[in-house]
Amino acid sequence: MKAFIKDIAYYLPERVVTNQELIKDFPEWSVEKVASKVGIQERHLVVDGETATDLAVKAAEQLFISGKAKKEDVDFILFCTQSPDYVLPTSACLIQNRLKLSTNVGALDFNLGCSGYVYGLSLAKGLICGGVARNVLLLTAETYSLHIHPKDKGNRTIFGDAATATLISTEGMSEIGNFSLGTDGSGAGNLIVKTGAFRNPQRKNDLFFDDNKTPISSDYLYMNGTEIFNFTLEAVPLLVKDVLLKNKIEQSDIGLFVFHQANKYMINVLRKKLKIEEERFFIYLEKVGNTVSSTIPIALFQAQKENKLNGHVLLAGFGVGYSWGGVVLNFG
Structure with missing residues (x-):
């Protein structure tokens, strides 16, 4: 059995923050400096109340619009996020319900960041080659903007929010090697949010600014x-x-x-x-x-x-x- 990527779609939140808007908070920077430093002109960010699950559902809906991926064919959901709606239940279960997919689908979340898509492809290929599933809906969605301090110009410059949907199947446009x-x-x-989970459940309110005026906080x-x-x-x-x-x-x-x-x-x-x-x-x-x-x-x-x-x-x-x-x- 082989596994293939059949189709890909993505969704960006409607709110757009340009470099022009960003430097209003950081007047010591210029539009040109931001663009030359990181190669980014604008980023899309969620609004209050909008979550990674919301973005993932919209990305999946974009995928189904193409016609190459059909809801009735999906038999497994993999959802990669470090911004889940809840500690429990699993966000992939919520997505199954919101997309009105069959209750015969498997569904799970996995917590990974920048390597998450490749890991997701490996999990999807394993499910298909192992005979567990034939059409895996791999979703990635992140809202890092919710983790970033408003005065953290470095991270605010770099990160944007988004979601993607990929259908991995027994046939498609590219075989997964x-x-x-x-x-x-x-x-x-070296890349962490220290509070909010069970190691440190309570906020520490330990904010300070380093020599570069970068906010440091657990x-x-x-x-x-x-x-x-x-x-x-x-x-x-x-x-x-x-x-x-x-x-x-x-x-x-x-x-x-x-x-x-x-x-x-x-x-x-x-x-x-x-x-x-x-x-x-x-x-x-x-x-x-x-x-x-x-x-x-x-x-x-x-x-x-x-x-x-x-x-x-x-x-x-x-x-x-x-x-x-x-x-x-x-x-x-």
């Missing part, structure tokens, strides 16, 4: 950019090498590389380190920002619109955890 997956939990503290998203950057430069080249090895192909055989869209500077450094030509390296950040687990499928959707998905396409996700994963997709 072999995976390379990795984890190093020793880096967990109650909001903390990212050690230097350590994340160093981890990425070390892990991703090894990941790419291992993915190529496991798929028994050479780097020159890859038609397009689609990495997690962290920020333009970081992924361009990776591109240069790996000696990948610009025309074989896809970037789609300007209108959406870093949407965490949704960056790769959004980029795939856009690359498909530009007719750039041909032959072997290598995906690489990496970030919070630390967690990383890669796979090769085979188009036609």
Whole structure:
């Protein structure tokens, strides 16, 4: 049994925050500085009361509109998010009900960030190749904006909210190849929200500002950019090498590389380190920002619109955890 990506769709919240709007809160920055630093012009953010589950449902509805994915065919839901509606029940169960899918579908959440889409593809392939399901609805949705302190200009500049929906089936436009997956939990503290779950259930209200006037608090998203950057430069080249090895192909055989869209500077450094030509390296950040687990499928959707998905396409996700994963997709 083989597993294929059959179709992809995505949804962006209606609220748009441009660089012009953002610098009103940070007048020491300019529109040009933001754009040149991270390669992002605008990002979409949820409004009060809007959750990752809401976004995921709308992404799924977009997928069904295409006609390639039918509600009655779905027999498993995988939902990747770090922003669930509740501690319990499982958000995927809520999604099943809201989409009015059959009660015979399996449904589960999994908590991963920037590597989540690749991990989701691996889970979906396992379900199909194991005979558990034939049509898996893989959803990714994140609302990192709700984790970010209003005065955290670095993270507010980078992150956007979004959701994607992918149908993985026994046939489709691209066969899912072999995976390379990795984890190093020793880096967990470098990208973390410390309070709100059972380790630290109560808010600590320990906000302070560092020498760069960046807010540091257990109650909001903390990212050690230097350590994340160093981890990425070390892990991703090894990941790419291992993915190529496991798929028994050479780097020159890859038609397009689609990495997690962290920020333009970081992924361009990776591109240069790996000696990948610009025309074989896809970037789609300007209108959406870093949407965490949704960056790769959004980029795939856009690359498909530009007719750039041909032959072997290598995906690489990496970030919070630390967690990383890669796979090769085979188009036609």
